[in-house]
Amino acid sequence: MSIQSEQPAPSLHRFLTFLLEEREYGLELFGIQEICGFAPITPIPNLPPHVRGVMNLRGTVLPVIDLRMKFRLPPVTYNKFTVIVIAKVQEKTVGLLVDAVSDVLQVKQDELRPAPDFGPAVDTDFINGIFRTRDHLAVALNLEKLLTENELVLPELPGA
Secondary structure (H helix, E strand, O other): OOOOOOOOOOOEEEEEEEEEOOEEEEEEHHHEEEEEEOOOOEOOOOOOOOEEEEEEEOOEEEEEEEHHHHOOOOOOOOOOOOEEEEEEEOOEEEEEEEOEEEEEEEEEHHHOEOOOOOOOOOOOOOEEEEEEOOOOEEEEEOHHHHOOHHHHOOOOOOOO
């Protein structure tokens, strides 16, 4: 039996959606390695405030970036829903601290709307688009553009 299609299947994006300050964001699933519960983070001096420090993931030391702080949202006390999303960014592995993980959603290419233009004073290069979840609009993030090289470089640890 052969299946013929008049039109090619629409391009699908798969997003891991998560919350920051009750707002929903999405990361393309292909860049996500795993989701960990909140784990101890070792602070390192002289890092930007949103780079919380480093964590040990099965023997690998990773920088941990608090996306809440990166987006200048007010700090909160970490709780049982706080997770660290382990992602691959520019060939480097990084932990992304988020309030909670929501869902994995498939979004058709034509359902992914372009980022709004707020003018030259607002940088939206790190936004791949906007898509609808069950209840809200979610912001699709581009980690390659959101995180700088300095945030991804592991600081030299004493004695290393």
